[in-house]
Amino acid sequence: xxxxxxxxxxxxxxxxxxxxxxxxxxxxxxxxxxxxxxxxxxxxxxxxxxxxxxxxxxxxxxxxxxxxxxxxxxxxxxxxxxxxxxxxxxxxxxxxxxxxxxxxxxxxxxxxxxxxxxxxxxxxxxxxxxxxxxxxxxxxxxxxxxxxxxxxxxxxxxxxxxxxxxxxxxxxxxxxxxxxxxxxx
Numbered sequence: 595x596x597x598x599x600x601x602x603x604x605x606x607x608x609x610x611x612x613x614x615x616x617x618x619x620x621x622x623x624x625x626x627x628x629x630x631x632x633x634x635x636x637x638x639x640x641x642x643x644x645x646x647x648x649x650x651x652x653x654x655x656x657x658x659x660x661x662x663x664x665x666x667x668x669x670x671x672x673x674x675x676x677x678x679x680x681x682x683x684x685x686x687x688x689x690x691x692x693x694x695x696x697x698x699x700x701x702x703x704x705x706x707x708x709x710x711x712x713x714x715x716x717x718x719x720x721x722x723x724x725x726x727x728x729x730x731x732x733x734x735x736x737x738x739x740x741x742x743x744x745x746x747x748x749x750x751x752x753x754x755x756x757x758x759x760x761x762x763x764x765x766x767x768x769x770x771x772x773x774x775x776x777x778x779x
Contacts, residue, residue, distance in 0.1 A: 677765075687769070706732035
């Protein structure tokens with residue numbers, strides 16, 4: 595099996611070196627998954643622009659989508675990173691585990707979002723119309739629906755990149771998620 599390396603600053607183009615410097619200044623390091631995007635001259639900058647674009651799905655809501663999608667796609671890298679970020683935005687460890695299972699019983703709006711994000715991911719975009727209706731009934735808008743799907747796409751990109759490259763995870767491992775009971779559905 596081919597090993598995909600994590601490029602260092604010296605391995606990437608000058609444009610990507612500038613992005614590495616910005617990331618290091620902002621985050622204190624360049625996460626391996628971002629560095630891996632720099633194998634392409636354009637992908638890192640394009641991805642960061644996509645990820646940081648204005649959206650109505652921000653903060654806790656964005657982390658709900660990131661965690662639910664990463665769980666469905668079984669991305670150990672993104673689960674590790676977003677478990678850390680989820681804690682930073684105020685979720686408890688138990689809430690993070692519940693969100694990963696596609697639920698958020700502690701908040702009706704976030705629950706509708708988690709359920710929809712999981713369903714959209716599992717069904718490759720063919721969302722259950724009842725979950726779309728429940729999402730809108732929970733107070734989300736059609737703009738939020740579109741933006742939530744964009745966040746699903748954003749997270750799917752990095753989930754797939756890690757699944758393909760298997761680069762080392764440089765965040766603390768996310769706790770294992772216990773299987774859900776059918777009654778929890």
